[in-house]
Amino acid sequence: MTDKVRLASVGLGRWARVLARGAQRGDQVELYSCFSRDPERRAKFQEEFGIERSAATYEELLADDAVEGVVITTPNDTHKQVVTQALEAGKAVYTDKPIAHTLEDANRIAAAVRDTGGVFAVGHSSRRLSGHREMKRWIEDGRLGEVSLAEANFSNERGLELTPQTWRWYADKSPGGAFIQLGVHHADTLQFLLGPVKSVSAHARKLFTKAEVPDAVMAVLEFESGALGYIGTGWASPGVYSMNLLGTKANLMYDLDFTHWDESHLADDWSTLTSQFYGESVRQPVDLPRTDMFREQLEEFGLAARGAATVEVGAQEAVRALAVVRAVIESSARNGEAVSLQEVIESTQAAPAVP
């Protein structure tokens, strides 16, 4: 008998494996069940991770009282259905980022979380990277001074590899392309660090990918604090993950080797955070405590399912990250004119019911 929180994996592709390995590095949660529509895939995943049982249907998985929470890695455009069904079945729900492919779906999920009172977590893992946690400490204790410019990039080569067999190829399933898959991480992390985004100006282009979606996106964010932020995302180059914060007292530069992204227990070994104060000729390395973003977010989620922890990134935070994606798309269609984040969110919410 174990006291680990019993989780079930739903959608058993590459990302489910990355998360399963993260969960198994810890000792708080246990992968207890799994489901994919493909029986062969299901059996293979069950065997690979030594999972006690698998379910023949999603309904069967949700009807299993032993399952305390589900971990969803199905395509973005299925999230609304898969998430709300689990919430309504009384399960705690973790879904990979983005919360959904559209704000309309995200709002429905947020409403289901409110209506059911369920535990809900979204995998905006990157804010948990040790470099970003350290940045947050420097902001909070005043070492950075006031931040005026925050610049981030998240790029890789996936746009050059996409085929029509993958859902990320299609604009209706993955609107915003590189930005909804990669940039959305920085959209969350920058709001974690600097507070809410007020407006977004952006240009999205389809340059080298054969897919329907943009592979080169540049977005300028204005924060409610007044600071300016930049997110660059590309899908047609070797991998980049970086963030620089320029403050009135110091700068912090963070750079992570993308080839180790999936092995989050090693990410800190392949990251550098350097600080720069006035008059220093050489940037100083900042020591980073070891972290493991995938393990930590799943353990937090598992404990939250038992009421023993609070979810850091829930529907509200995830909606604000996805709203940046939507604002990027709308601003680009308006030739870069800034789009208000609040207006984007409100415009996608259903009109309130007449009393």
Added chain:
Amino acid sequence: MTDKVRLASVGLGRWARVLARGAQRGDQVELYSCFSRDPERRAKFQEEFGIERSAATYEELLADDAVEGVVITTPNDTHKQVVTQALEAGKAVYTDKPIAHTLEDANRIAAAVRDTGGVFAVGHSSRRLSGHREMKRWIEDGRLGEVSLAEANFSNERGLELTPQTWRWYADKSPGGAFIQLGVHHADTLQFLLGPVKSVSAHARKLFTKAEVPDAVMAVLEFESGALGYIGTGWASPGVYSMNLLGTKANLMYDLDFTHWDESHLADDWSTLTSQFYGESVRQPVDLPRTDMFREQLEEFGLAARGAATVEVGAQEAVRALAVVRAVIESSARNGEAVSLQEVIESTQAAPAVP
């Protein structure tokens, strides 16, 4: 007797000294005369650099047949008058960047260059940095593949130090603030590397400076090639000078320690250019030949004054860099909407004379 090209310094402040030291590191040009309205300043500069003579008036300096070229570092809003007067006196003219504070003045200077047929050079020195020359080679020989994203930052703390006694404090003398003083370098270098800019989307903010001008500017450029570019400039943080190019075959990351900017013969010692190909976990340093941007541009200018060299950055290139500044200001006033560079240039040109 010397065969060095005889140059005269005009405007004898901090920057004149940086350039004078650059000229004296080489053996092609000689500082032969100088002028500032302040006699004490003149005498001090003359003594400091061992200059043969000084002129009591600008007219006297220009009437000296021994002076082959003038090196102008007066405030940006005086360039039109100081430059055109020298061109009309038959002198070769080097002016510090930007070519002028407004496109209207820049167009007048360009017209004077055309009308007089004179030699004219603008100090967009940064494109001569060894890292940028190497980037250009990688683009031209195909090692980078096609560039989709180009990101640059040039920032320092000057906005926190400005006082009403300095011309850079004032919006009518230094419109665009940090962007016209720092960002304009990248506006030139990026066009040197990637070809003409088509349009600019930008947000300019006055956050921490007490001056009249913006100290935080983010601009997204669309190049005629289709590539996207980003320039961030701040005036409220420790110094940053960086440029990253993301290509379909490789990335190049360039980083220069700003505290050594003025000593351009040492800049390469305080710079790193690294390359990143697919699958590489560690970026590889790229060897950089030693360069000296201030010396090289003044020697090229001096030789051009004698018809023995061609000026790399003349009126046309400098107008295109300044047009980016103007487009930044106009786009920011339009809430980020993209502004066409060609329209900005044409809108500031006088209507052609009716035949």
